[in-house]
Amino acid sequence: MEKRKHYKYYLNHTLWKKICDVAGCNEKSFQTVPADLARKVFSFKEDKTKYHLCKAHYKEYKKNTKKERETQRMDW
Numbered sequence: 904m905e906k907r908k909h910y911k912y913y914l915n916h917t918l919w920k921k922i923c924d925v926a927g928c929n930e931k932s933f934q935t936v937p938a939d940l941a942r943k944v945f946s947f948k949e950d951k952t953k954y955h956l957c958k959a960h961y962k963e964y965k966k967n968t969k970k971e972r973e974t975q976r977m978d979w
């Protein structure tokens with residue numbers, strides 16, 4: 904059972920390459936986001952400088968980082 908699950912996961916990565924990096928999510932990547940902001944919203948499978956998010960997680964990311972992103976813009 905566990906082996907089979909792993910194989911499916913491996914196949915997903917091989918065929919589509921880009922899969923949502925959020926822990927427990929295997930959806931196709933929709934957008935790439937900077938890691939420092941994304942880490943405030945989700946926990947990820949591994950450490951990267953940029954993360955792939957699926958459509959649903961990207962929507963959540965945008966909603967949850969709105970304040971941070973506005974603050975960053977004001978700094979400039």
Ligand SMILES: [Zn+2]
Nearest residue numbers: 923928957960
């Ligand atoms: Zn996702």
